[in-house]
Amino acid sequence: MKVVGKAIPHESAHLHVTGRALYTDDLWPRYPGVLHAWPVQAPHAHARILRLDPAPALALPGVVRVLVASDVPGLNDSGVKGDEPLFPSEVMFYGQAVAWVLAESEEAARRGAERVEVEYEPLPAILSLEEAIRQQSFQGATLHLRRGDVAAGFRASARVLEGQLELGGQEHFYLETQASLALLDESGQVFVHASTQHPSETQEIVAQVLGLPRNRVTVQCLRMGGGFGGKEVQANPYAAVAALGAYLTGRPVRVRLNRLQDFTLTGKRHPFYARFRVGFSEEGLIQALYMELYSDGGWSLDLSEAVLARALCHLDNAYYIPHLEAIGRVCKTHKTSQTAFRGFGGPQGMVFIEEVMDRVARSLGLPPELVRERNFYGVRPSEGSPDDNRTTPYGQAVKDVERIRLIWEELKTSAEFTRRREEVAAFNARNPYRKRGLAITPVKFGISFNFTPYNQAGALVLVYQDGTVQVNHGGTEMGQGLFTKIQQIAAQALGVPLEAVRVMPTRTDKVPNTSATAASTGADLNGAAVKEACEKIKARLAGVAAQRLGVHPADVLFEDGWVFTPWKPEVRLPFEEVVRAAYSQRVQLFADGFYRTPGLHWDKTRMQGQPFHYFAFGAAVSEVEVDGFTGQYRLRRVDILHDVGDSISPLVDLGQVEGGFIQGLGWLTLEDLRWDARGQVATRSASTYKLPSFSELPEVFHVRLLPRATETGVVYGSKAVGEPPLMLAISVREALRDAVAAFGKGGVVELASPATPEAVYWAIEKVRERALRGVDAVV
Numbered sequence: 001m002k003v004v005g006k007a008i009p010h011e012s013a014h015l016h017v018t019g020r021a022l023y024t025d026d027l028w029p030r031y032p033g034v035l036h037a038w039p040v041q042a043p044h045a046h047a048r049i050l051r052l053d054p055a056p057a058l059a060l061p062g063v064v065r066v067l068v069a070s071d072v073p074g075l076n077d078s079g080v081k082g083d084e085p086l087f088p089s090e091v092m093f094y095g096q097a098v099a100w101v102l103a104e105s106e107e108a109a110r111r112g113a114e115r116v117e118v119e120y121e122p123l124p125a126i127l128s129l130e131e132a133i134r135q136q137s138f139q140g141a142t143l144h145l146r147r148g149d150v151a152a153g154f155r156a157s158a159r160v161l162e163g164q165l166e167l168g169g170q171e172h173f174y175l176e177t178q179a180s181l182a183l184l185d186e187s188g189q190v191f192v193h194a195s196t197q198h199p200s201e202t203q204e205i206v207a208q209v210l211g212l213p214r215n216r217v218t219v220q221c222l223r224m225g226g227g228f229g230g231k232e233v234q235a236n237p238y239a240a241v242a243a244l245g246a247y248l249t250g251r252p253v254r255v256r257l258n259r260l261q262d263f264t265l266t267g268k269r270h271p272f273y274a275r276f277r278v279g280f281s282e283e284g285l286i287q288a289l290y291m292e293l294y295s296d297g298g299w300s301l302d303l304s305e306a307v308l309a310r311a312l313c314h315l316d317n318a319y320y321i322p323h324l325e326a327i328g329r330v331c332k333t334h335k336t337s338q339t340a341f342r343g344f345g346g347p348q349g350m351v352f353i354e355e356v357m358d359r360v361a362r363s364l365g366l367p368p369e370l371v372r373e374r375n376f377y378g379v380r381p382s383e384g385s386p387d388d389n390r391t392t393p394y395g396q397a398v399k400d401v402e403r404i405r406l407i408w409e410e411l412k413t414s415a416e417f418t419r420r421r422e423e424v425a426a427f428n429a430r431n432p433y434r435k436r437g438l439a440i441t442p443v444k445f446g447i448s449f450n451f452t453p454y455n456q457a458g459a460l461v462l463v464y465q466d467g468t469v470q471v472n473h474g475g476t477e478m479g480q481g482l483f484t485k486i487q488q489i490a491a492q493a494l495g496v497p498l499e500a501v502r503v504m505p506t507r508t509d510k511v512p513n514t515s516a517t518a519a520s521t522g523a524d525l526n527g528a529a530v531k532e533a534c535e536k537i538k539a540r541l542a543g544v545a546a547q548r549l550g551v552h553p554a555d556v557l558f559e560d561g562w563v564f565t566p567w568k569p570e571v572r573l574p575f576e577e578v579v580r581a582a583y584s585q586r587v588q589l590f591a592d593g594f595y596r597t598p599g600l601h602w603d604k605t606r607m608q609g610q611p612f613h614y615f616a617f618g619a620a621v622s623e624v625e626v627d628g629f630t631g632q633y634r635l636r637r638v639d640i641l642h643d644v645g646d647s648i649s650p651l652v653d654l655g656q657v658e659g660g661f662i663q664g665l666g667w668l669t670l671e672d673l674r675w676d677a678r679g680q681v682a683t684r685s686a687s688t689y690k691l692p693s694f695s696e697l698p699e700v701f702h703v704r705l706l707p708r709a710t711e712t713g714v715v716y717g718s719k720a721v722g723e724p725p726l727m728l729a730i731s732v733r734e735a736l737r738d739a740v741a742a743f744g745k746g747g748v749v750e751l752a753s754p755a756t757p758e759a760v761y762w763a764i765e766k767v768r769e770r771a772l773r774g775v776d777a778v779v
Contacts, residue, residue: 001560004492004716007651011484011503012223012477023225024179024195024256031183031252035064037241038109039097039261040116045125045334045679047091049098049118057101057115062108064251066116067100067244074211078237080201083300084337086209086240091120092299093335094679095264097237102245102253125334127679129166129273129296132331139297140305143328145312145607147393148383153288153323157279161363164276165355167348167753169296169673170269170341170666171689174478176225177262178235182206182242183252190217190243196235197227197476198516203508205236206243217243220507224478228663229340231478232516233302234266263684267339268673270307271296272348279323280360284371285380288323291315291352295345297330298337304330306450307338307345309604313394313450313611314349318404318442319357319375322383324393334679340518342663343723346445350727351668351753354441358737359748368734369417369440373408376442377401395608396446403617404442407641407706412440415621415639415702424623428742433628436636437739440621441731443642445724446612447520448597454515455597455613457525461490461533463589467561467576469494469501474514475526476506480722481652482522488648489527489715493534495558496575520720523648524613525595527715533593540589544582545573598713614711616719618642620661620728622698626739631761633736635665637700640728645711645719657703657725664729666692669736669755690756740764744771 015021028034042049054066069076069087078086088098099116103109126132154160181193190210196202199219207214219239224231238255245253257265272295279288293311297304308328315326361371374380378401382388390401398404412418417440424436449455460472471490477483483503490501504510515525542556545563549556555565564572582589602609620640626633640657647653670690676682683689710717737749740760744767752759 002492003488003498004648005646005650006488008484008488008498008649009651010481011487022222023176024181024193024222025254027193028181028252028254034252034254035102035104035245035249036106036109037245037253037255038101038106038113039265040099040101040113040118041095041264042091042098042118042120043094044091044120044122045094045127046123047120048123049089049091050121051117051119052099053117054099056117057112060108060112060115062104063101063112064104065102065245065249066112067102067241071244071248072209075208078205078209078240079300079302081301086237097265100241100245102249125679126332127334127675129271129294129331132296132333133294137332138329139301139332140330143308143312143607145315145324145326145393147321148323150288150290150323150325154279157287158282159363160277160279161359162277163355163359165274165352165753167272167351169271169338170671171263171673172228172230172268172341173691174224174226174228174230177257177259178231178238178266179256180235180239180242181252181254182239182246184246184250190247192217192219192239192243194219194221194235194239195224195231196221196239197224197232197478197518199476199506199508200512200514201233201516202236202239205240209240209244210247218507218509220505221476222505224476227478228342229344229518230266232340232518234339260684264681265336267298267302267337269341269667270304270338270345270348272311274352276352276356278356278360282364284360284364284366284374286319286321286360286375289321289356291326293326293328295330296333296335296338298333298335300337301330302337302339304338307340309345309450311345311349312607313446314346315353316392317350317353318377318444319353320377320380320389321393322388335675342660343726344519346723347664347667347727350443351730351733354730354734358734362741362746362748365746368738372442376404379405394611396610396612398444399614403643404444407617407619407643408442411619411621411639411641414641417621420623434625435628435739435742436623436625437735437737437742438621438623439731439734439738440619441734443618443724443727445616445727447524447614447616447720448600448612449515449519449521450602450611452600452602455521455525455600457515457529457595458511459526459529459533459593460510461530461537461591461593463537463579465580465583467496467500467574467579469496471501471503471530472507472510473526473530474506474511475522476517478517480522480656481649482517482526484652485523485648486527486530490530490534492716493531494538495560497561500561520722520724522722523718524714524720525597528595529593531593531715532595533591536591536593537589540587541578541582544585544587545578548573548581614714614719616643616724618724618728620731622731622735624732624735624739626736626760628743628764631757631764633739633757633760635696635698635732638698639702641704641706642725642728643706643709643719644721645709645714646717647705648716648718650705653705653721654703656721660723660725661728662692664726665696665732668729668733668753670696672754672756736760740767743767
């Protein structure tokens with residue numbers, strides 16, 4: 001029986017719904033004498049620390065120690081770029097932790113933190129992208145992406161349009177906040193339970209702070225209650241604080257941020273600002289595009305350069321632009337250090353090009369979907385070499401380029417786009433105060449880490465004499481279903497029942513030097529490594545079974561716990577029996593596996609190469625209805641067709657597509673992340689930060705996976721699914737723009753992001769005012 005491709009529930013679903021799934025912060029009651037950590041947070045966005053006195057806190061009952069910079073035996077830095085002091089001498093954002101109090105209880109630690117005396121000298125703070133650009137406050141390198149001759153492209157353009165757009169950030173709002181538990185084992189080595197997407201980097205940072213070699217630090221991630229990129233690097237400082245406390249006191253130390261602390265201490269999705277100039281023909285073909293991108297990196301560099309690079313690499317989305325120049329800078333502001341978030345810059349780049357496409361279409365009076373499809377890769381005629389219209393601005397061929405048009409046309413048909421476009425027009429003609437909008441947008445998302453060395457993975461598979469299997473690999477489970485897929489891959493590769501396979505918690509002493517579970521590569525990398533390890537074991541077992549079956553090892557089959565040959569399928573050996581025989585013959589019953597993504601190369605300086613193994617494609621049609629008096633709207637219907645290759649676990653993949661879409665919907669329409677004039681996060685709780693809920697779900701929600709979509713060279717023909725679906729939600733933003741346009745008489749629609757009801761209302765007012773003045777377009 002085939003296990004891969006079978007729709008099964010998440011491997012921990014029964015634990016999730018019964019409350020029996022254990023997370024990092026569930027473990028501390030098992031360890032006697034645990035100390036609880038609480039941060040001393042600065043009340044300034046930028047300030048110099050003149051004096052820090054822990055004595056008043058130490059006088060409180062229950063307070064055991066206050067951790068400060070002088071306590072660090074190694075390097076006082078929790079980053080990999082040397083710009084993130086764990087205990088700072090200069091405050092760089094409002095709420096930054098300047099010391100940590102350890103106490104017998106959480107309440108005692110909190111009270112102790114209030115008693116630590118800190119004297120600050122306030123300094124000027126940069127709190128917006130606009131201000132950072134004006135003051136030339138940048139960090140990291142300037143990135144350039146070029147193709148063709150932009151100046152010549154503009155000269156050949158019938159029309160030229162200029163514009164700008166600012167995109168807001170997004171809070172990860174994972175259900176489980178940042179958490180770590182550190183202790184010294186029986187030999188005095190450091191063991192850290194951490195809610196981290198990158199255990200090996202957490203191990204690196206803990207060792208760096210403690211001044212220890214990495215072999216004296218072990219990090220384990222049991223599972224996470226969500227990550228979305230927010231625990232790729234930003235879990236590290238909390239693991240380092242817990243480990244430092246345990247190292248100095250000899251007692252277990254627990255760090256678990258409450259929701260307010262998590263909001264104020266951790267980074268978000270990068271806000272972006274872009275200004276652009278686009279040249280195009282009367283038919284809507286883009287001739288030339290010049291764009292400047294600025295991201296708000298916050299106080300430290302973190303992963304901001306890589307996020308910016310991916311944004312630049314996704315400025316094209318599914319479109320062939322013969323002449324393009326894009327420049328990107330990371331701004332340094334006195335805010336939380338913005339970090340990885342599902343999509344990793346790709347969503348921002350795609351929103352910008354979709355903004356351009358819509359403005360071009362409306363300035364010409366053409367349907368936006370027509371302009372989009374005319375500019376598709378493989379559809380728009382080449383300028384230059386014959387393959388130019390199948391090659392990205394950074395020089396990578398778009399493999400399976402025909403899937404863009406295939407998905408687009410199939411979705412338009414299944415979603416009845418043409419009929420519904422007519423119905424929307426008829427509704428809008430009848431209703432002066434309520435308007436509907438309809439839009440379809442594509443997705444082309446590159447799969448692989450920007451940083452080429454991360455595109456590798458290892459695994460260790462153990463087979464026991466009773467025929468059961470343990471699988472160790474470098475990926476982490478955060479609810480996305482990676483362990484479910486790994487379980488299916490191992491069961492399929494070994495030919496055993498699903499229940500015979502146990503996927504173990506991720507530990508740095510089982511598989512070393514692992515990559516982060518990020519960039520949608522978890523199943524691609526770790527699944528391939530696990531499959532290789534299983535195939536090594538199976539080949540050894542085939543030699544043992546062949547002796548008993550009287551055939552060549554190549555003719556031995558493994559399926560559903562049985563071992564047999566196609567020539568005599570009725571003669572079957574139990575898998576367990578073959579394993580026992582192998583043990584008796586001293587045949588090795590464990591194996592390692594390793595995988596490195598082939599064909600990748602990337603020149604960061606020139607922004608040229610092949611950074612991605614393949615592209616994931618998709619498209620979404622969204623329909624909305626907008627109230628012209630208030631800007632309130634409802635999402636009437638969503639149709640999605642998404643390419644996941646040959647799905648390893650269809651139920652998991654469908655859940656990822658649906659969840660990614662809803663998270664993207666939140667970013668683009670609801671989640672208005674704001675800082676106040678002091679630099680404090682103003683929207684820092686569920687009461688002030690609007691998350692998607694059942695009320696935002698579309699009334700009709702159709703999601704399908706593209707059939708017959710095998711991706712060669714990837715484990716079992718599958719494709720990544722974690723990040724690409726988030727960008728399908730751009731169709732909702734474009735549908736809202738379409739509805740707003742219906743309140744006017746044509747022309748460009750300027751819609752802020754997130755497109756909250758307030759933003760939609762002001763966009764409606766603009767088009768109404770323009771209609772009253774008789775202006776058709778802003779060109």
